[in-house]
Amino acid sequence: MALELIAHGAESKLYRDGSKLIKHRIKKSYRIKRLDERLRKYRNKREVKALRKAYNLIKVPKVLEVNDYKIIMDFIDGEVLRDVISDLSNEEFNSVCKKIGLYVKALHSKGLIHGDLTTSNMMLRGSELFFIDFGLSEVSSKVEAKAVDLHVLKEALNSKHYDIAERAWRIIRNAYGIIEVLKRLKVVESRGRKKLKI
Amino acid sequence: MICLGIESTAHTFGVSVATREKILSNVMDSYKPKKGGIHPREASEHHARVCTDVINESLSKAGLSHKDLDLIAFSNAPGIGHTLGVGAVVARTLSKTLNKPLIPVNHCIAHVEIGRKITGCIDPVTLYVSGANTQIIAYQGGYYRVFAETLDMGAGNFIDSFARYSGIPFPGGPVIEKLAEKGGYVELPYSVKGMDVSFTGILTNLRNKLRTHELKDLCYSMQEHVFAMLVEVSERALAHCQKNELLLAGGVASNKRLREMCKVMCKERGAEFFVPKKEYCVDNGAMIAVLGLLMHDAGVKFKKSDYLISQRQRTDEVMVLWR
Numbered sequence: 001m002a003l004e005l006i007a008h009g010a011e012s013k014l015y016r017d018g019s020k021l022i023k024h025r026i027k028k029s030y031r032i033k034r035l036d037e038r039l040r041k042y043r044n045k046r047e048v049k050a051l052r053k054a055y056n057l058i059k060v061p062k063v064l065e066v067n068d069y070k071i072i073m074d075f076i077d078g079e080v081l082r083d084v085i086s087d088l089s090n091e092e093f094n095s096v097c098k099k100i101g102l103y104v105k106a107l108h109s110k111g112l113i114h115g116d117l118t119t120s121n122m123m124l125r126g127s128e129l130f131f132i133d134f135g136l137s138e139v140s141s142k143v144e145a146k147a148v149d150l151h152v153l154k155e156a157l158n159s160k161h162y163d164i165a166e167r168a169w170r171i172i173r174n175a176y177g178i179i180e181v182l183k184r185l186k187v188v189e190s191r192g193r194k195k196l197k198i
Numbered sequence: 199m200i201c202l203g204i205e206s207t208a209h210t211f212g213v214s215v216a217t218r219e220k221i222l223s224n225v226m227d228s229y230k231p232k233k234g235g236i237h238p239r240e241a242s243e244h245h246a247r248v249c250t251d252v253i254n255e256s257l258s259k260a261g262l263s264h265k266d267l268d269l270i271a272f273s274n275a276p277g278i279g280h281t282l283g284v285g286a287v288v289a290r291t292l293s294k295t296l297n298k299p300l301i302p303v304n305h306c307i308a309h310v311e312i313g314r315k316i317t318g319c320i321d322p323v324t325l326y327v328s329g330a331n332t333q334i335i336a337y338q339g340g341y342y343r344v345f346a347e348t349l350d351m352g353a354g355n356f357i358d359s360f361a362r363y364s365g366i367p368f369p370g371g372p373v374i375e376k377l378a379e380k381g382g383y384v385e386l387p388y389s390v391k392g393m394d395v396s397f398t399g400i401l402t403n404l405r406n407k408l409r410t411h412e413l414k415d416l417c418y419s420m421q422e423h424v425f426a427m428l429v430e431v432s433e434r435a436l437a438h439c440q441k442n443e444l445l446l447a448g449g450v451a452s453n454k455r456l457r458e459m460c461k462v463m464c465k466e467r468g469a470e471f472f473v474p475k476k477e478y479c480v481d482n483g484a485m486i487a488v489l490g491l492l493m494h495d496a497g498v499k500f501k502k503s504d505y506l507i508s509q510r511q512r513t514d515e516v517m518v519l520w521r
């Protein structure tokens with residue numbers, strides 16, 4: 001059966017095979033072989049580990065098979081949130097944002113840092129929200145790591161979805177609700193602004 | 199319409215004369231610290247000392263005199279307060295005495311605009327890597343938005359700090375590039391968080407390895423790791439923004455290995471890669487003149503407070519009315 005290329009992400013090519021998805025981390029010729037292989041193997045491993053752990057906490061695709069550079073997982077027959085977030089009804093929008101906050105909270109509570117929280121890495125199937133792409137995830141119970149995770153999400157919203165970012169963030173933050181991390185987020189943000197000092 | 203552009207956000211005092219069609223001159227004089235990093239007061243003293251000569255040379259290279267100027271543009275943000283102040287005073291004085299309009303320009307956006315003008319790219323993702331700044335910028339919905347940036351220090355300052363620890367004089371970049379040519383691989387930390395990068399961990403790691411490893415190997419591996427990080431986040435931004443042009447800007451853009459890596463990444467992705475020649479990548483007056491003209495032609499209006507220098511103005515605070 002022919003594989004259908006469904007996406008060319010920044011680090012992988014993704015193929016559909018019936019009800020399965022094959023994520024193949026492809027070689028990047030711009031980086032030297034040793035670094036390239038180290039990163040691809042490492043991220044593949046991290047992604048598998050995180051997907052398995054997250055599977056019991058939130059909705060993520062189930063891992064079916066693994067090798068050095070490939071993961072075979074459930075195919076999610078839905079849309080990437082990036083492409084549909086602006087078309088959601090008010091009610092759907094609120095519910096999705098709330099879920100984002102709760103998902104991140106659930107991950108962080110178990111010391112799982114996603115590492116690349118953007119709307120490109122979230123999918124909607126009907127009203128079900130899935131998190132994908134755990135290649136940059138790490139295990140950490142540090143407040144700082146969690147705050148940076150949120151910072152990445154907030155930045156991604158502000159840059160890509162500037163028109164709805166504020167509304168989305170308010171709901172996400174409230175649903176997330178870990179005060180200590182939200183406080184640290186302010187510090188992370190102010191650090192970014194001060195960086196210009198030489 | 200003839201515009202004089204003045205750049206003074208950091209080391210470089212640069213002055214250029216440009217029209218809408220052509221950059222007529224681009225003269226610069228850079229402060230070089232005797233030891234250590236940039237010293238703000240010394241840098242501003244340097245700028246104050248050279249400013250008259252740089253302006254005169256820029257005018258004479260353009261074959262023009264003060265009275266031919268129609269417009270004065272200057273970089274009012276972001277940067278070092280001391281040095282920004284010199285450019286602002288010089289620009290204000292010229293504008294007052296010649297009775298010509300004054301245009302305050304954001305330095306980071308000027309890097310993008312001169313890149314677009316010189317290379318002909320239309321809607322790029324810009325990888326802007328200089329001493330203090332490391333950002334990925336793309337235009338969206340009326341603003342240049344920052345899609346990724348360093349969480350701690352600029353890549354250029356990181357490279358210079360590493361050079362300093364290794365006993366290489368400022369600016370360390372070119373020497374490190376040369377040493378790297380003969381180096382081999384040493385594993386270093388690789389720090390990408392989402393689309394952001396960070397350097398302090400790598401710096402500490404390199405510093406510890408100085409005692410146990412050969413400098414050329416560390417230079418090589420530093421470049422391979424750090425540039426791979428920058429190129430990786432650039433590729434993420436291209437994918438995320440669904441754009442297919444990459445523009446490289448900033449002083450670190452002079453590095454041949456970084457250019458090559460950008461080129462290869464773009465080729466593999468089916469995107470196009472653009473980089474202006476060196477004099478338009480480093481801090482320069484031409485980019486200030488170019489953006490000054492664009493803003494003037496778009497009829498951008500300024501409040502009194504817009505003319506003040508701002509050390510920390512962010513790229514996405516400036517409404518883009520010229521695109």
Ligand SMILES: Nc1ncnc2c1ncn2[C@@H]1O[C@H](COP(=O)(O)OP(=O)(O)OP(=O)(O)O)[C@@H](O)[C@H]1O
Pocket residue numbers: 006007008009010011012013014021023061073074075076077078080120121132133134135434437438
């Ligand atoms: N389980 C899945 N089911 C259906 N589609 C998926 C699945 N996983 C990924 N995709 C699709 O592939 C795209 C890229 O996936 P993913 O983010 O995992 O790859 P990536 O190469 O790491 O991307 P990037 O580095 O650009 O973030 C997603 O945006 C989505 O369209």
Ligand SMILES: [Mg+2]
Pocket residue numbers: 009120121133
């Ligand atoms: Mg992704």
